[in-house]
Amino acid sequence: xxxxxxxxxxxxxxxxxxxxxxxxxxxxxxxxxxxxxxxxxxxxxxxxxxxxxxxxxxxxxxxxxxxxxxxxxxxxxxxxxxxxxxxxxxxxxxxxxxxxxxxxxxxxxxxxxxxxxxxxxxxxxxxxxxxxxxxxxxxxxxxxxxxxxxxxxxxxxxxxxxxxxxxxxxxxxxxxxxxxxxxxxxxxxxxxxxxxxxxxxxxxxxxxxxxxxxxxxxxxxxxxxxxxxxxxxxxxxxxxxxxxxxxxxxxxxxxxxxxxxxxxxxxxxxxxxxxxxxxxxxxxxxxxxxxxxxxxxxxxxxxxxxxxxxxxxxxxxxxxxxxxxxxxxxxxxxxxxxxxxxxxxxxxxxxxxxxxxxxxxxxxxxxxxxxxxxxxxxxxxxxxxxxxxxxxxxxxxxxxxxxxxx
Numbered sequence: 001x002x003x004x005x006x007x008x009x010x011x012x013x014x015x016x017x018x019x020x021x022x023x024x025x026x027x028x029x030x031x032x033x034x035x036x037x038x039x040x041x042x043x044x045x046x047x048x049x050x051x052x053x054x055x056x057x058x059x060x061x062x063x064x065x066x067x068x069x070x071x072x073x074x075x076x077x078x079x080x081x082x083x084x085x086x087x088x089x090x091x092x093x094x095x096x097x098x099x100x101x102x103x104x105x106x107x108x109x110x111x112x113x114x115x116x117x118x119x120x121x122x123x124x125x126x127x128x129x130x131x132x133x134x135x136x137x138x139x140x141x142x143x144x145x146x147x148x149x150x151x152x153x154x155x156x157x158x159x160x161x162x163x164x165x166x167x168x169x170x171x172x173x174x175x176x177x178x179x180x181x182x183x184x185x186x187x188x189x190x191x192x193x194x195x196x197x198x199x200x201x202x203x204x205x206x207x208x209x210x211x212x213x214x215x216x217x218x219x220x221x222x223x224x225x226x227x228x229x230x231x232x233x234x235x236x237x238x239x240x241x242x243x244x245x246x247x248x249x250x251x252x253x254x255x256x257x258x259x260x261x262x263x264x265x266x267x268x269x270x271x272x273x274x275x276x277x278x279x280x281x282x283x284x285x286x287x288x289x290x291x292x293x294x295x296x297x298x299x300x301x302x303x304x305x306x307x308x309x310x311x312x313x314x315x316x317x318x319x320x321x322x323x324x325x326x327x328x329x330x331x332x333x334x335x336x337x338x339x340x341x342x343x344x345x346x347x348x349x350x351x352x353x354x355x356x357x358x359x360x361x362x363x364x365x366x367x368x369x370x371x372x373x374x375x376x377x378x379x380x381x382x383x384x385x386x387x388x389x390x391x392x393x394x395x396x397x398x399x400x401x402x403x404x405x406x
Contacts, residue, residue: 002055004021004023007021007062009090011067011072012086012087013067013083015068015072015073015074016072016073017064017067018064018070020043020051020064021061021098022061023060027259027278027303027305028059028099029057029249030058030104031095031102032054032059032060033092033095034050034063034106035084036063036108037110038109038161039076039161040069040111041065042063043070044230045231045232045234046131046231046232051063053237053241053245054241059245062091062095066079076166077169080175080176081110081179085114085118088115088118089118089121092124100301103125103248104127104244105118105122105128106130107128107133108133109132109133110140111133112132113133113134114137115133116130116184116185117179117181126190127193127247127251127252129194129244129248130193130194131240132224133208134181135214136179137181138179141176141177143159143161144159147159152173156169182210185214185215186214189216191250193219194208194221195208195221195222195224197224197225197226199227200224200228218251259276259277259284260275260276260284262276264286264288265288272286273286273294279302279303279305280303281295281302282295283295294308294312310345314343314344314361317389319341320386321388324383326339328379334379336367336368338367339365340365340366341365344361345362347360348360
């Protein structure tokens with residue numbers, strides 16, 4: 001099972017960049033950042049298929065639209081190769097805030113060249129993989145054809161790329177010509193996997209030769225036999241994702257990252273909470289019949305592998321409210337079709353000038369179904385009678401005992 005979220009983060013110039021985060025329901029074994037090809041988007045088939053397949057291997061993958069492309073804000077005409085590198089660094093910072101690190105960088109075509117250059121400024125990156133990447137970023141200028149002279153002479157021109165019009169400025173040409181991809185590869189000092197099709201008609205296989213020759217060990221090359229530049233066939237994407245996932249395990253996996261097996265609570269207790277042994281704050285939450293997980297977000301030093309403690313407290317109130325209302329409505333035979341409860345927790349100052357703050361739970365309840373106003377108001381009263389509500393409202397005594405570790 002997997003999850004997928006639409007997210008945004010701030011790019012190199014302040015624009016909000018649109019992204020898609022795919023990840024397994026359990027803690028990912030590693031965190032991947034994917035860079036798409038020139039003038040493409042995060043929703044290109046190669047990007048979406050690769051992400052889904054890598055999630056099947058237990059990895060979390062973030063793919064995003066560079067500034068001015070897809071659903072991202074900004075003007076594409078004002079971007080260049082260097083700004084793509086800066087966007088990648090911004091994406092890595094967001095990922096690190098979410099999961100605690102960005103481990104693997106994958107770039108397709110010009111995104112591969114940008115990934116190699118960006119990796120040196122991403123401390124947590126442990127390995128880099130390129131797919132159909134050029135060894136010289138100025139290779140992309142071949143796509144401009146006769147418009148290149150116009151761009152250089154007049155400062156800009158409209159160019160059709162894959163059937164879509166783009167304004168290309170001379171600053172883009174100058175920037176991409178100054179990019180030092182081979183130099184970046186030679187100084188990468190990280191494991192590099194170069195994947196390329198020998199029949200690639202957009203970026204020739206000689207580019208892979210140059211990248212591989214410039215790189216230091218550990219380095220690897222895998223041929224994407226019979227694949228086109230965009231890996232249009234699903235089987236080619238699956239192959240690439242499977243190989244990258246298997247290759248990366250050697251450099252990403254750590255024996256200490258394997259979580260401890262959860263243990264059952266002792267007799268007479270409802271819940272056991274015990275550290276998983278991974279990350280700073282991840283814990284198993286174990287009942288006699290279920291195993292859950294709690295953690296803190298990356299911004300607080302966690303890995304965001306589960307809800308936080310107060311999330312569970314809010315969930316307890318919300319769940320108890322819903323169940324209590326449902327029991328009452330069913331007993332009355334009322335046409336209650338659905339109950340929705342939203343809960344949040346906050347601290348509020350009790351008195352002006354006082355440092356003492358009270359715990360406040362804000363609860364919003366929605367009742368669905370053909371209910372009259374009197375029934376809805378009665379259900380609202382019943383909601384306040386749920387056991388968790390009463391416990392939180394009345395306050396509790398907590399008795400703590402120190403027991404020997406065994």
